[in-house]
Amino acid sequence: MRATLHSIRWLSDDVRELVLKPDDDFYFRPGQYVGIGRSSGAHRCYSLACAPAADNSLALHVRHWPGGEFSDRVLSRARIGDEFDITGPLGTFAFPSGDGPVVMLATGTGVAPFLAMLAAFLPANRHRRITLYWGAREQKDFYATDVLDAWEATHAGFQFVPVLSGSQAGYVQHAAARALSEPAHTHVLACGNPRMIQDAYGIFVSEAANPVATFTSDAFEAACDAAHIAAEPCAPDSAQPDSVRLSLDGRFVAARVGESILSALKTAGLPVMSVCGGKASCGTCLVELEAGWIQRAAPCSRTERDLLACLPEAGPSSRLGCQIRITPELDGLAMRLPSIHHTKKESFV
Template structure:
């Protein structure tokens, strides 16, 4: 017997089967709810259970705290219903219009951009084209059925291969393969597009883009999309890394700033090498935003990268610098290790 789920803000309803994650049921029925990792690690799918009861399954403690649980909040990607529900959660327009597919692809190119960053290009079959929103990601389906997620780094309007930026995680099954044994013309399989991290074009607010490491990938897609669409809202990109060589497409970001007056670029290093001769900003990248813009009440923020950066930015921006909670959009690059503290 299926349960009815009502979304408080819109009144929209959908059904969820027993033992089916609430998020899975919503997406299956074309209901756009916010999500990222889909495995309880990032917290993007958080909502409040207004009425009814759920079972909250294992998740990262950083994605949903005990205090949030006592206030009735839940992670919809790993929560199941045990009766009819009413949920208060931000809905996402547009994602239901994009078809999610499972597709084979061929490795078109492997380009090492830093010691631990590989630019991977994927060629789709000749009769296929992937429609997606700039900022979304794909999930590789590995031979054992496990999945690995990577954001598309090129904008949807661009012809040619799909571009991904992959950081090497020591001991990581997939990234070890990418860096050590993968070859051009290898066949891979993925599902996508996925995720609700994309530019909200119905706003006229200035945009803060916040990236750490390869979190630059979906930010790059968003910037290229905005420039192609002639969106003239002011955009400032803050890109953080440890050392200068970790800003693996520094020249590209600097070129955007030269060519487009509405775009500004602020690189930030946390541990610059002596050889970098770095004269730019240092410290935590989200702190650089606060130093420049202590009042964020009239901004939209798009943050992508390491979970600690995303969590710190969301907490500090919304709690101490007046950013409205519903103007913070994020894609936290969680890994298998981030689920180690599942509760």
């Protein structure tokens, strides 16, 4: 979908807020994210930082990475009225139902989906125990304290705990673990730095004597380009060919054994998106395998199966291009690009 940049402003020294107005109605669940980019450039993922609004506007909080393709190069030139392509909504990160305590762990702009969830669900969960632990390096990095303090003052069950990293409190996951009182009923949500999420998973689930009721997370992984999406090449085997030919909509594409279908299509300059960089979380690298090939490709992992089940455009022959590794047996594999890629495909054809 196309979206117009309605406003852009700095929320702190290194976080910008973008407000976009999509051309059409855009439905999402607080906690989800979108892919965004200029039609010809890199696409990146950003969590929606607002609740669904009557005027259909979408807010994103983008941390500035010096030299970063989107957060620096694209945004430093962005002007009100510019058009972006957005993909989504994506992801399954969501506010837990029920009345058990909720612990939110955020680092940096990982607070964005929690701001969306709190704006949408606090009014109906006024007395539910919800604690947001937000970690940052310096006090000035807590850029949304006005709204969080206001929610704390008006919602008896809500508490906001800022955690300065390197302080005595340790990191957000440590501060939250110390205060945890009824793990069996508590839902933990974690968003932001992948290392924080991994550590929190250990503390609250895999190494916990009393694991929490549920643990869900969204890791802000850095995007990978096509070169990184390629798998480690398989060990050379002189009896096996090291490349195969794929057929896409009747055209031939060379692919190296060991790389992913997505990598082969990108290397060939074909118009597949890959908003999450090959992490099986966005669904934008969808391909349709032609009859007979679905049985010959390696079966879906559980993650891929779960994501395909959520994608309205996926059918029985759909697969994620980033999840299929090329093997010699896939020589001749025939596939199509589904309509989600068609705006870009037209320019290619």
